[in-house]
Amino acid sequence: GAGVSQSPRYKVAKRGQDVALRCDPISGHVSLFWYQQALGQGPEFLTYFQNEAQLDKSGLPSDRFFAERPEGSVSTLKIQRTQQEDSAVYLCASSLGAGAGNTIYFGEGSWLTVV
């Protein structure tokens, strides 16, 4: 497709369960970002990839969160032993150039509810 694609769109996980969220960026985009958005708040930065290299993971809230982009295209955000406070929308975004100074295109997000 032409835009950033995320799956699943909706996920309900039991507390303690592991989840994996997938992102297909726009083809050819060098940069890939993951953001977390709580209800009624703006997105908060989690991590950044330039091609396959994870250059910034300063926003990951704990060591339960892990992201990868092994071939420089598709990325997966994994959350281990989910907690209720992990409930949020997880947004993936991509841009053609390196860094955050270029136009960034967001996907529609993966809505995670931990019960």
Place this chain on the structure above:
Amino acid sequence: EDQVTQSPEALRLQEGESSSLNCSYTVSGLRGLFWYRQDPGKGPEFLFTLYSAGEEKEKERLKATLTKKESFLHITAPKPEDSATYLCAVQAPSSASKIIFGSGTRLSIRP
């Protein structure tokens, strides 16, 4: 600490009633200020990037302006389809990859 504050939190206007949304920022050395539109259940959609004080950008009924401490998103003669949450964000000076978002302004336009 780098921060972005948007006001008001919510704004209800009548169709055709022009207004402005405010975004105040405190960053040491602005590298770029962004405006996004977010519809319910969707990801943010890019609108504008501003880089320096005095800069203005326009798109249809929207105009974004920038000063040294804040940005305004002016909406002229809005229509119901302009209803959305408008997000302001700045590129973090300390990072080439991080954008800091405000909490947004929820705009509702009544027909």
